[in-house]
Amino acid sequence: MMSTAQWLLQISLLLWLSKGFAATQGKPGCQERCGDVDIPYPFGIGSAGCYFDEWFEVTCNNSTHPPKPFLKGVNLEVLNVSLDGTIRVNNPVLLSRNCSGKPSNHTQWWEGGPFSFSNTYTRFTAVGCSALAYFMQNDTVIGGCATICQMNVAITAKNASCYGLGCCQTQVPPGLLSFTANLGTYSEVSADEQEPCKYAFMVDQEWFISNVPDPHTVKDMEYVPAVLDWRIYNATCDASTSNLNTSTSFCGENTFCSTDTQTSSLICSCLPGHEGNPYLPQGCQGNIFYNHKTKCFLKIYFNYFQLLLLVFLSCAVIAIGVLGTLLSVLCAWWLYKVLKRRKKIKYKKKCFNRNGGLLLEQQLSSREGNVDKTKLFTSKELEKATDRYNENRVIGQGGQGTVYKGMLMDGRIVAIKKLKIMSDTKLQQFINEVVILCQINHRNVVKLLGCCLETEVPLLVYEFIPNGTLSEHIHGQNEEFPITWEMRLRIATEVAGALSYLHSAASVPIYHRDIKSTNILLDDKYRAKVADFGTSKFVAIDQTHLTTQVQGTFGYLDPEYFQSSQFTEKSDVYSFGIVLIELLTGKKPILSTRSEEWKSLASYFILSMERDRLSNLLDARVIKEGRKEDIDEIAFLARRCINMNGKKRPTMMEVAMELERIRKSQGDFRAQENSEEIEYNTTELIGPCDVTSTSTDSYLNTNAFSSSDV
Structure with missing residues (x-):
């Protein structure tokens, strides 16, 4: 049992290793705030070194009170920035029809930039009687909705909603970088006589529910809030150290770096128990140490090497002589290996669940009598089959992901589809495709050989079809x-x-x-x-x-x-x-x-x-x-x-x-x-x-x- 002196020595060591810090969000010497809005790095105001690249440059308009920040690359007012990969902006009302004084902007185009409309928070919304609104990408209809109105019944705030009666909404696809919106009417009765003004816009769903009791009031607005997703492009994590706490990684210390190899993009986040800006070299600091005797939390700041040193010194206080020191080193090394192995297993399990593994097992088991057993490949098998997803192995790209040509250990040539980062809609499509292809057995339908769910994004393995489309x-x-x-x-x-x-x-x-x-x-x-x-x-x-x-x-x-x-x-x-x-x-x-x-x-x-x-x-x-x-x-x-x-x-x-x-x-x-x-x-x-x-x-x-x- 540890004596009071030993316990005090441990606390002294913890305090010696700890170092307080003033939370900072921007780079040193750069303006971190414009009006009421914080501007964290990789966004920045001022010289080129204050932001990652020109897409993340923010200008501060000091002619208003309070001053207002604007994304220079897309000329949209910034309402707030979140380091979880979203930014809230004032987006113009896109389309209008028979609305006095309201211009129409059919197209929004951000190709080549880091921004896309958030599939989680943003909705495409249309307001007006008999309105037919949809948006396209590359001449393909990717979403839309239509409204209905009862004849001779005016739409009022009492019966206004956004479920089709005078107002409709639809979810936007993930990764929407550009689109062309269209707005028309479809009713054979003159809908313009009932409600001549129709308009469509992208809007933050939470703001719309909380602040717009009557959708028809939006016609008096020039801008409405919308949420964009952002990522860091043309950058990669250091794969040699499992993307964690590396000096060569784009992210700072005590961070987790998540990559999308298809788009060469990444997003950084602080490790559990740490907080701050993961895009700065030492932006993530802090952890929690719990003392069971005093039943209280002591907050200290350290990186992984300091954590190992802390374990070593703590064991050394208890141990006696050289033997105790040696045992402390072995204890620290064994603890590090165990934690690393457990973290890897936990990460694979998390990926399996996130990629719909449990739901897929449920779907397949419910059709057990009709469905052939699907092989579950390991991530190592498919990495080797594709030469670590070499770009030279790419044989096709589409809306769902990238297809690689690979060779399995038994010599079979296969096509491996690496899906994009999964939204709820994409997850349903993935599970849907696996369940359906497992049930089909026809010589003129491509055969699914198996899948891999323990990676960041799911992988599907098909028979290789050599002569194209x-x-x-x-x-x-x-x-x-x-x-x-x-x-x-x-x-x-x-x-x-x-x-x-x-x-x-x-x-x-x-x-x-x-x-x-x-x-x-x-x-x-x-x-x-x-x-x-x-x-x-x-x-x-x-x-x-x-x-x-x-x-x-x-x-x-x-x-x-x-x-x-x-x-x-x-x-x-x-x-x-x-x-x-x-x-x-x-x-x-x-x-x-x-x-x-x-x-x-x-x-x-x-x-x-x-x-x-x-x-x-x-x-x-x-x-x-x-x-x-x-x-x-x-x-x-x-x-x-x-x-x-x-x-x-x-x-x-x-x-x-x-x-x-x-x-x-x-x-x-x-x-x-x-x-x-x-x-x-x-x-x-x-x-x-x-x-x-x-x-x-x-x-x-x-x-x-x-x-x-x-």
Whole structure:
């Protein structure tokens, strides 16, 4: 039992090692505050050395009282900065329609910078009667919402809410760096007579709930608060020391450095028990020592080396002579190794839980009778397979993550998808893709071999498909190995068979929800493999449709689904019809005309058939190699697939059978048009994909939306 003298000696040693500090947030000699707002490093005011780079430069406007800070790179007022990776700014109200004196800014573009709208805190919001608001990225609809209003009933503060009645909201995707917003109306009744002013904006959800009892008051505001995520780009942690407490790391001492190798970005945080600014060399200090005898906490400041020294000196006080000192050293070293091992195990367990391991196990166990066992790879296996994720091994990048080519220990060549940092939405998509692919067993669907959950972001391991995507072969045709008519017909038949299997033959029906030529891969024998099931859904056998947030790829998106938010099996049929037309014409789903207007390939295809000018639209190789009877039959089949009335489209089983019959007969049957099944009128030929732009840029202008557009 420790004597009073020994206890006092320990306390003296603790006090000797401790060193108080004045909490600092900015670099020495730099201004740390503007008005009522603290400006911590890597943000800064003043000379270049006060901030990390030009994106983090803050200017202080002293002409106001109190002074106001502004992010110089994006010209937005800073409301507050958090070192957990968020910054709150005053963001302009983006769009307005029939609102007197309110300008519209359709685009926000921060590519190349460290900022993105926060998926956790920020919401895309639209206010007004019959408002149709959505935002796009690279011509792809990535989010949106619509409002409804009862006729002759004014929206008042009493019944105002943001659940669709005069006001709607939707969550923004993670990592949103740039987008183009669109605002229109869809009601056949003149919505402008009910509530002419409509507007849309990005807003901090907590501020909106607490400070805006009536959403219609926002029309009088020029700016509303929004939350941005920020990261440090073009910097890496020192991997040789497990990213902890390194002098060569970008972060300071007593910090944890979390990296995203895909975007070459990082974020720093203080170790548990420490506080301060982790981006400064000695910004994180402090820890808590608990004395069981006095039942009180003593706050001291030390780094890891001082902690080891403290353990050593404490043991030396108790030990006697040289033997006691030696035992103290061994004790300290053993304690360090144990803590390090436990921390590594704890970190892997934390990653497993954060990446949905428990939820995935629950999903797989609930389908145990139908699902093959999925292999769980270790992080070491996949690091070795990809040569530590060498950039030379990258074979593709997309919205969900980066795909590497790798070789397993048994010699198998595989494709390893490294997902981006997970939000709740991305986590659900990841688990969804694993569960669905485990259940599918079809020669024309890419096979999932396993996954790894013990890393910072999840990893999926697929069979390697060597010959790229169908889109690459259609739109960037290789003269050395061109895609022939016979290959096109076979690929179409294989994809149709896979979708028919998903809809009708799987134990539980599955809707793919993102059929497009870039999601169709070609193996070593140029056989089709359907891929990317991140947005796919299981459907109850007696269920006819899914009501979901609209998402998909511009040009492939079913107009009926876009209008109703109800996804049916016929929505997959529409997307497949667009792929058929791509195979026939060699053209992309969205075309640019001579007048620089954007039109959908579907509309051109239908008009060409009605005017008997289909040959002008067909690919030259199709005309040269295909029999006219076969081309006509497939053209009529594609036209049936893209009927604006989903009930008049064939099922995927019917499509697959028809394509198989055409392959076998090779022209024995000439297509007959069924006037009832493929009846089109002028209204049906115009959909969300057909809206043209009258401006000089390449973005779609939907401010002129009317009921016929949708």
